[in-house]
Amino acid sequence: MTVEMVQILKPDGSLVNSKIEPKISEADLKKMYRVMVLTRFLDERGLTLQRQGRIGFYVTSTGQEAIVGSALPLQKEDWIFPAYREHAVGLFRGFPLKVFIGQLFGNSEDLNKGRQMPNHFAYAPIHYVSISSPIATQVAQAAGAAIASKIRKDSAIAITYCGDGGTSEGEFHAGMNFAGAFKAPCVFFCSNNQYAISVPVEKQTAQPVIAEKAKAYGFPGIRVDGNDVLAVYQVVKEAVTRAREGQGPTLIEAFTFRMGAHSSSDDPTRYCPKSKLEEWSQKDPIKRFKTYLISKKLWSEAEDTKLIEQVKQEISDTVTEVMKGTPPSLSSMFEEVYQEMPLNLQWQKEELLEEARAKGEFLDSSEAFPL
Amino acid sequence: MAQLTLLQAVNDALKTEMKKDDRVVIFGEDVGYVGGVFRATEGLQKEFGESRCFDTPLCESGIIGAAIGMSLYGLRPIAEIQFLDFIYPAFDQIISEAAKMRYRSGGQFTCPMVIRTPYGGGIKGGHYHSQSTEAFFAHTPGLKVVIPSNPYDAKGLLISAIRDPDPVMFLEPKRLYRSLKGEVPEGDYTVPIGKAHSVCEGTDVTLFCYGAMVPVCTEAAKKANGQGTSCEVVDLRTITPLDMEAILAAAQKTGRVVIVHEAVKTAGFGAEISALISEKAMEYMKAPILRVAGFDTPFPYTLEHVYMPDSVRVLRAIEKVMKY
Numbered sequence: 163m164t165v166e167m168v169q170i171l172k173p174d175g176s177l178v179n180s181k182i183e184p185k186i187s188e189a190d191l192k193k194m195y196r197v198m199v200l201t202r203f204l205d206e207r208g209l210t211l212q213r214q215g216r217i218g219f220y221v222t223s224t225g226q227e228a229i230v231g232s233a234l235p236l237q238k239e240d241w242i243f244p245a246y247r248e249h250a251v252g253l254f255r256g257f258p259l260k261v262f263i264g265q266l267f268g269n270s271e272d273l274n275k276g277r278q279m280p281n282h283f284a285y286a287p288i289h290y291v292s293i294s295s296p297i298a299t300q301v302a303q304a305a306g307a308a309i310a311s312k313i314r315k316d317s318a319i320a321i322t323y324c325g326d327g328g329t330s331e332g333e334f335h336a337g338m339n340f341a342g343a344f345k346a347p348c349v350f351f352c353s354n355n356q357y358a359i360s361v362p363v364e365k366q367t368a369q370p371v372i373a374e375k376a377k378a379y380g381f382p383g384i385r386v387d388g389n390d391v392l393a394v395y396q397v398v399k400e401a402v403t404r405a406r407e408g409q410g411p412t413l414i415e416a417f418t419f420r421m422g423a424h425s426s427s428d429d430p431t432r433y434c435p436k437s438k439l440e441e442w443s444q445k446d447p448i449k450r451f452k453t454y455l456i457s458k459k460l461w462s463e464a465e466d467t468k469l470i471e472q473v474k475q476e477i478s479d480t481v482t483e484v485m486k487g488t489p490p491s492l493s494s495m496f497e498e499v500y501q502e503m504p505l506n507l508q509w510q511k512e513e514l515l516e517e518a519r520a521k522g523e524f525l526d527s528s529e530a531f532p533l
Numbered sequence: 534m535a536q537l538t539l540l541q542a543v544n545d546a547l548k549t550e551m552k553k554d555d556r557v558v559i560f561g562e563d564v565g566y567v568g569g570v571f572r573a574t575e576g577l578q579k580e581f582g583e584s585r586c587f588d589t590p591l592c593e594s595g596i597i598g599a600a601i602g603m604s605l606y607g608l609r610p611i612a613e614i615q616f617l618d619f620i621y622p623a624f625d626q627i628i629s630e631a632a633k634m635r636y637r638s639g640g641q642f643t644c645p646m647v648i649r650t651p652y653g654g655g656i657k658g659g660h661y662h663s664q665s666t667e668a669f670f671a672h673t674p675g676l677k678v679v680i681p682s683n684p685y686d687a688k689g690l691l692i693s694a695i696r697d698p699d700p701v702m703f704l705e706p707k708r709l710y711r712s713l714k715g716e717v718p719e720g721d722y723t724v725p726i727g728k729a730h731s732v733c734e735g736t737d738v739t740l741f742c743y744g745a746m747v748p749v750c751t752e753a754a755k756k757a758n759g760q761g762t763s764c765e766v767v768d769l770r771t772i773t774p775l776d777m778e779a780i781l782a783a784a785q786k787t788g789r790v791v792i793v794h795e796a797v798k799t800a801g802f803g804a805e806i807s808a809l810i811s812e813k814a815m816e817y818m819k820a821p822i823l824r825v826a827g828f829d830t831p832f833p834y835t836l837e838h839v840y841m842p843d844s845v846r847v848l849r850a851i852e853k854v855m856k857y
Contacts, residue, residue: 276833276835277659277831278660279657279660279834294660295616295660295662296621296622327591330590330595331591331622332594333622361591367590428570432567490835492839494836499830499831507830510829514828514839517846
């Protein structure tokens with residue numbers, strides 16, 4: 163009962179079989195590639211900013227950028243319920259770089275108004291739903307959004323992302339079961355990067371193929387090479403089509419590897435064998451896609467060098483701009499707890515503002531964030 | 534005596550009890566191989582083996598549900614929840630099951646287990662790595678809620694919690710994990726659950742606090758002392774069962790009370806202490822009972838330092854009750 167792994171590009175960038183090559187416009191291919199490269203350098207800069215103490219925390223998606231393939235089949239009306247390694251999906255769908263970097267700084271440039279830790283993005287114009295730290299909560303919510311779309315007879319579908327660790331949570335079961343029972347237009351995308359912080363996937367579940375779990379909910383489960391952007395695109399496109407045509411949900415397991423740490427606070431050398439990193443660096447999704455684009459004569463080394471320069475400059479300029487932002491105001495802390503501020507908060511706000519002048523120095527945290 | 538951090542004291546307590554009692558097992562997310570994200574269980578798997586200290590799937594309801602099953606069976610499980618903020622998938626297991634097992638079975642079944650979890654703010658953890666929701670658990674009969682504020686108490690209270698016949702929520706103030714060291718005896722000793730401790734004696738104002746607010750109150754007391762106001766600082770150490778006698782005695786002694794916690798003010802545990810004093814010792818009060826607490830907002834990220842009570846805010850309250 164093994165599910166085969168869908169692959170279109172071999173790790174060396176050549177096609178497994180030219181008959182299954184998806185038809186994607188040159189512009190879309192190049193846009194996906196650009197977002198992958200942007201994400202990679204954003205991660206590099208994010209970690210540097212964290213180490214310099216300019217931001218408090220950062221989560222990379224290095225090695226998992228081929229997830230961008232899941233963004234291309236989506237339409238404007240669709241809803242995205244992300245976990246926290248879907249930077250490329252957001253950026254492809256139209257998450258502005260300035261909003262992304264603004265969130266990292268939590269200052270006046272942050273749409274979330276400095277209320278969440280870095281990497282907890284939200285961007286309503288593209289239905290990129292606010293990320294929280296508790297694991298897999300979004301899976302059940304995505305099922306709800308998909309059911310809502312069905313109730314309203316809309317064409318929107320919902321896609322949600324989680325990791326291999328997320329599949330152990332109750333909400334993963336709840337969300338999959340609801341979506342199956344309601345035949346809701348929902349795509350469940352599980353990035354199996356083989357580690358939940360330090361815990362390897364073998365300890366997470368006795369089922370070695372996560373895609374198999376779909377059987378229990380009565381809909382298809384597909385396993386795809388998560389480092390092959392074309393294969394990711396292809397399987398998500400089929401799942402999105404099924405969802406939009408009223409055929410119900412699909413579970414996609416993207417088999418991949420977290421090339422970096424869980425977060426800026428984690429050290430994977432404590433638990434992940436070096437050989438695994440070496441093995442997976444041979445399967446780098448960006449290198450693989452680039453080789454394909456060059457072989458199609460759509461890309462060149464010279465263009466690549468130029469792109470990298472451009473992307474780095476864009477990140478650098480945006481960071482500089484965002485850093486000009488100011489800290490959120492004291493009163494902003496009391497706003498948007500509710501639509502209307504109740505009396506207890508009004509009193510507390512007035513009291514704080516009164517005391518603000520008499521207040522002491524900034525109390526720094528005693529240690530770095532551990533996760 | 535060794536100088537240990539609070540985190541090392543927790544590790545030492547676990548080691549001490551695991552050596553002494555082979556029914557003690559500890560588990561949770563990232564707890565086994567790497568020894569926890571804060572390293573509280575570091576070295577335990579190596580020393581006691583994978584059957585005594587192990588990683589679980591990422592599922593809090595499973596962790597607590599399994600701990601309940603193990604405790605019913607006769608083990609002494611210690612379940613680690615990575616952050617108190619992540620405990621809610623397990624809320625049903627804690628509130629409906631562990632807390633009520635003894636009562637609902639007429640004492641036939643019991644859940645002697647410990648739920649260890651880091652809690653509280655001060656490490657730039659945003660909404661989901663900072664909250665202090667001890668009141669949820671204090672509001673549930675059947676649970677004990679223990680909160681140490683220093684390395685000595687952390688070890689002694691944790692050993693007591695492991696030996697306790699009832700389920701204990703052991704909330705570890707993560708802000709204090711590595712920020713202070715203290716003398717911790719080697720080997721076996723206990724600090725009793727349900728007993729408050731007077732950190733410093735005073736005659737004008739009594740400060741009630743627990744966890745990471747104890748050093749904040751001590752600092753405020755020092756500042757107040759410089760202004761000629763003598764403060765008593767009482768570390769509650771356990772919020773359920775509450776050391777009511779010690780609280781009433783300390784409140785009556787000064788007649789002025791300030792209660793400090795970092796949890797949200799409304800329906801926070803401070804309200805309970807205030808009500809207790811109002812009911813039992815109103816005639817001794819020379820000023821209204823004040824609370825210094827977190828605000829009634831979700832825990833903010835950038836403005837964390839404003840949200841968390843500090844010695845300046847505590848001092849303002851001390852001045853207010855003195856001026857009344």
